[in-house]
Amino acid sequence: MRADVLQRKSNSMQMELAAKQRELESCEHLVADVRRERDALYTKLDESSAAHTSAETELHNAISALTVRDTQSEECNKRLQDELTSVEEKIANAADCQERVSIGIASLEGDVKNYKDESDKLQE
Helix, strand or coil, X not given: CHHHHHHHHHHHHHHHHHHHHHHHHHHHHHHHHHHHHHHHHHHHHHHCCCCXXXXXXXXXXXXXXXXXXXXXXHHHHHHHHHHHHHHHHXXXXXXXXXXXXXXXXXXXXXXXXXXXXXXXXXXX
């Protein structure tokens, strides 16, 4: 029974791991999108060096906002990576525990068989 509980917990953690991996991939795509947007804005800024001062100010503000988003995305990516590592460790621990329980069950089953055999011999 303990093995069943551990198996369900392991399955649950694997589903959580898959969800975190999907979330991590989503953040990685967001980081790439934000970086492309930022790079495009830098290019536009370089090409419009002769543009009006207010236009340049607007571009700088947009770049600053994108840089903040990039930083936030990287922080999200790092946090999700840490959570992913934690879930992977929990799955490994659950698998180790499940293995120990399985070995314990096999040992108990062997003991039961030995006691039964010994009991059968004594009854003869």
